[in-house]
Amino acid sequence: MQFPESWLREFCNPQLTTQQLADTLTMAGLEVEELEPVAPPFTGIVVGEIKEAVQHPDADRLRVCKVDVGGAELLNIVCGAPNARVGIKVPCATVGAELPPGEDGKPFKIKVGKLRGVESYGMLCSAKELKIADDHGGLLELPLDAPLGQNIREYLNLDDTLFTLKLTPNLAHNLSVYGIAREVSALTGAPLKVLNFPAATVGTQDKLPVKIEASDLCGRFSGRIVRNVNTRAQTPQWMVDRLARCGQRSVSPLVDISNYVMFELGRPSHIFDLDKIHGGLNVRWGKVGEQLKLLNGNTITIDDFLKVGVIADDKEIESLAGIMGGDATAVSDDTKNIYIEAAFWWPKAVAGRSRHFNFSTDAGHRFERGVDPEHTVEHIERITQLVQEICGTPETICGAMDDQQPNMPAPKQVSLRVARAAKVIGMPLTQQQCHDALVGLGLPTEQGDGVLTVTAPSFRFDINIEEDLIEEVARMIGYENLPTTKPLAPISPKLRAENRRGQYDVRHLLAGQGYQETINFSFVEEKWENELAGNAHPIKLLNPIASHLSVMRSSLIGSLLQVLKFNVDRKASRVRVFELGRVFLRDETIEESDTTVKGFRQPMRVAGLAYGPANQLQWGASDAKVDFFDVKGDVEALLAPMKVVFETAEHPAMHPGRCTRVLLDGREIGFVGELHPKWRQGWDLAHAPIVFELDLDAVLVRDVPVFQSVSKQQAVERDIAVVVAENVAHAAVMNAIQAGAPKGLLRSAVLFDVFRPKAGSAGGLAEGEKSLAIRLTLGSDHAALADADIESAVQAIIQTLAGTTGARLR
Template sequence: MQFPESWLRQYCNPSLTTQELADTLTMAGLEVEELDPVAPPFTGIVVGEIKEAVQHPDADRLRVCQVDVGGPELLNIVCGAPNARVGIRIPCATVGAELPPGADGKPFKIKIGKLRGVQSFGMLCSAKELGITDDHGGLLELPADAPLGQNVREYLNLDDTLFTLKLTPNLAHCLSVYGVARELSALTGTPLKALSFPAAAVASQDKLPVKIEATDLCGRFSGRIVRNVNTQVKTPQWMVDRLARCGQRAVSPLVDISNYVMFELGRPSHIFDLDKISGGLSVRWGKQGETLKLLNGNTIEIDDFPKVGVIADAHGLESLAGIMGGDATAVSDDTKNIYIEAAFWFPKAVAGRSRHFNFSTDAGHRFERGVDPQFTTEHIERITQLVLEICGTPETQVAAMDDQQPNMPAPKTVQLRVARAAKVIGMPVTQQQCLDALNGLGLPATVAQEGVISVTAPTFRFDINLEEDLVEEIARMIGYENLPTSKPLAPISPKLRAENSRSPYAVRHALAGLGYQETINFSFVEEKWEQELAGNSQAIKLLNPIASHLSVMRSSLLGSLLQVLKFNVDRKAQRVRVFELGRVFFKDDSVAESDTTVKGFHQPMRVAGLAYGAADQLQWGRSETKVDFYDVKGDVEALLAPLKPVFEAAEHPALHPGRCARVLLDGKAIGFVGELHPQWRQEWDLAQAPVMFELALDAVLARQVPVFAPVAKHQMVERDIAVVVKETVTHAQIMQAITAASAGAILRSAVLFDVFRPKKLKAGEEAAAGSLAQDEKSLAVRLSLGHDERALEDTEIEAAVQAVVEQLTQSLGARLR
């Protein structure tokens, strides 16, 4: 929120400097994010009036002006502004004046000069040249009653400071200048200027029929008819300036009045063109399929969800309740009769609706946080007063107030324990201190019993719901800078992790050691990824996505990693290795509601990685090779070590059909590893296929508890065997058969160390006698044999080897080579 310091001091003016004022607000929780001067520094610029303006004799676009600045003589000044004419009052920089610094950072000093042979004793200034606005279309025209010779900084109040506050959502009562002044008064003890709302003289009892159909949407609706207003007038400069210093551009008198009261009192309101309303108004929930053209030019269509509040007349929708008015009943230069509306919309009925329609408004920002329902009629009186001052005519007639209160929110009573407040704040506080702090903020506090204070939250405080809310208010009044610095007291009892598990940090550390870099991505992804890349036809759709293409929750981390890869490849990255630990989301009706789960949704953690480009960093000692399936398979094995995973051929929508494996631990599938599917490689325009893996994090976190085993007293015995098997036989089948043959025996390990395939024959060639068939391969396995207590005998060794060969022959049809 932005506002000028002078406006704030109009309601509460403590004896503090600008910086002290900003610090006081910041330390009370109203963070002052920026302090900016209204205009940059300049000197010697005064109010002047053009008495004469004649054409320059040697230049078509220049005029020679005689300017009165309140001195004994008129100043001869050459000016090229298109609006330089007799009778207007403008800022005049006299000789010796310094204009705001230019692009070089140095101030521009006015000297006597010659323009096309005519001497000029000064300069007439535009708003841009003064640094007030970017408008450089002509001279800044001042009101006709601007005193000649007065310093422009003083006249335009350019020594003012703009405060920009960064407010948290619970400080909705500070979304107005008067609301901030109320806080400042409580903080400093400076009196707060009381507001008065004089009732306008009522000339008629006309009332616009209003029917409130949805009392859960609107708790109070107030309105008034005003006839015969003049909308051709210009908004007063003082109001234009204040709106501009609040970051609001002036539009038209009636719109400006409504905006002004919103910034002044925090009350969003709307002014309808009465003659454009058909029949009466109906306040209700919108119906699916209804459309409304808004003031911003957008046409929206109402959906079933979320429910949207509307104001409608006999012909259709007129405005979005609490957010924005409609174009059909907007005021214009031809408006004669108006209807002023101020209502109370329940915050939950407005919250999120602006984002649903992809825009935001100052009104919606306030209503979804809560606007005081108590003073709707008083604020209409304030708007009426400004309408009469600015747009009033002798024929203007003010009608009676119409005020309906079908569902006013009930006041909330919250109790505060003084001892609890002292414990939370971390310093002793007395009951009287608590009472003074709360009452000073306008929170009516009484003693319920000794040590217990009861507070009935006023209508402008929607954030007072719990005892902790009152504790926060007391801490704010004490001042955060006055709270003592004390170290937390807690028992030192370290929480030890079970030996059979490791932390997610250890997994991150292990992957980083393997050369991968961690990425963090959105859990929201494109629906196409879920349907085609993850094979999930039951994706969880978001009701209110942050972007149109991020519309569903992910059930796989692979899409996010591919997006990271594409981002880096597009920037000429040659080698990419990334991983992510993140949550994925599935629909699951069996999941119950708890502190850590959401009913109907399963949210497991996964770890996924991607490798692309060269297998190793560029180096002179070895030739460059591209990363392949076995490189990443080795990384997965290293990540799971000392657990020994098993890999079996499988299929995955994102992975190559012939280069994809399912990862198993103890016979249970925990994920996949494989090369990206050619379809997706082509769609993502990748020079080579990345190799990816995705595993269940719970399985990766599990680890075996180390078990002590004595060092063997006798050396291992090694025997190599080479067997010929069919090409379709896998390494896992070989290892399974060897293990089955020697269960409980002397085999300690078996390692495949060579694979031989026959050379492919050309057309007409015949295989040599005794050679392998084209559909066969030779596997060489080294068997390590040993016994814990004694040396092995030759007969034992031969028997073990023979048992392995027989098992391979029986189960896989193998033969010794």
């Protein structure tokens, strides 16, 4: 919220300096984000009138002007502005004047100069040269009634200050200059100007037929017809200046009046071209497929995703309720008859609609937070008054007021316990202190025995519970006056179960294995989802921060590849990164709650990527590239001591023959594999990175250690070498060994050698076979194993291997 200090002081003028006023507002919760002067410092510039303007004898683009600044003689000034002409009044910098500082920070001083042989005793100024606007149109033309010789700072009120407030959503009643003045009056005790809305003289009983079909959208609708207005009139300079200092450019008289009243009183309104309305108006919810061209030039289509309120006539919809009017009924220079509308729209019926259509408006910003429903008629009277003053003609006729109230909000009563307020605020309070604070804010308050009952006025939508009143009391006392007290509360530590570990443990484990953590956006390119995640229907964003970041990710792999590409492009040869992040999946079984969104599951995942050499560069190790088995080992270390199983699988982002899924207790928890060759080529990578992605919930589970005494019996080791087909997986061999070993005897089975004969040398193996050397560790906790027991166990394992995998002893 931006506004000029002078406008605020018209309503409430406390005996405070500008900085003191800003500090008072800030300490009351209305944070003053910025104080900025309306104009930079300059001196010696006055109102002057051009009495004569002739062509310079030696320059086509220069004129020699005679300028009257209220002195005894006319000043001879050479000027190159295209609009320098006789009769206009402009700012004139006399000799000795100082213009605003330039880029070097030093002011520019006006001296007697000579331009192409003609002496110049001053300078005629544009708005840009005074640094009060970016206008490039030449000299700043002033109204013809501007007094000659008056200091331009005084005439244009340039010794003013712009206040920029950063308001929280519950302070919607301060989204107007008068609303802030009400707060200042309560904070300082300075009198507040009482507003007066004189009723316009009614010249006709004509009313536009209005039907309110949706009372849950519109609780009140007021309007008036005004005929024979002059829309070609010029907006007064005082209104243009005030709007500009509120950050709003002047558009046309009727639009400016509507905007002015919005900033003044906080009431968004709309003015229709009456002759463009077909029949009457109908206030209702929009229908799917209806379209509307808005005043900003956008054409929106109503869909079934979100209910949207509209104002329609007998032919089509004319505006988005509480947000923006339509182009079809917009006022123009040819408008003669208008319809002024001011309504109360329920905040929930407006909230989110602007963002749904990817734009925002001042009206929507106010209505979705709450606007006073009580004064629609009075505010139309204020608009009517300004319309008559600015656009009125002798033929202007005001129609009768039409005011419909189908669903007005009921007054809310909220009680405040003084003892409770003192406990929450943390300082002793009396009932009278609380009463004075609330009454000062304009809140009707009744006193009881230690309890105050407040009937929330219509402009305070935010007062619903006792804590809201406590906040108001604290604001009026002043946050700077609150004592510093340490909070007292029982501490109940939340202990994590022993069979789970925290996310930071996972981060530390991966960092210990040489991975670096990255943090990435949750919204990604749609191409990543289609190709890397195999997600043909990703969750699309309604309002993406960038056109290419348009969907929510269902996999972390694309984000890691982007990090890899960024580093590789900067000559990084070895990259190991990981991320713990949330992914977003469609799931109709998910219900709405405080932590979930209906229809969407948002699990956490942990993913990693390794690229380049397996080890850091050093003389004692070979420069081998990281491979699948390196990353597989990292995943096993991450999940240890839990035993996981790796099975051959397929994943859209991974090499078809070098990808496995990770199983824990028979449940799939993720994938490990080499990046698919086509994606490696698409990302222009010298060699393929190895990636993994796991469900974080599964990674956080860990086995609780169980005590087991050390066996007193010596273990026995036996090595066997079996020949199996090339396509027999290591997991299948190990499963067969576990199944064939007598119960309780097999301590471990470890593959320690794989033999494949070289081309042309059979080595006792047929083509397509390999030899696996496995060390079996056997033992018993009860007795030493006899040779017969050992031989029996080994034979049982060999027989099971032969039966399940087709293995034979070598």
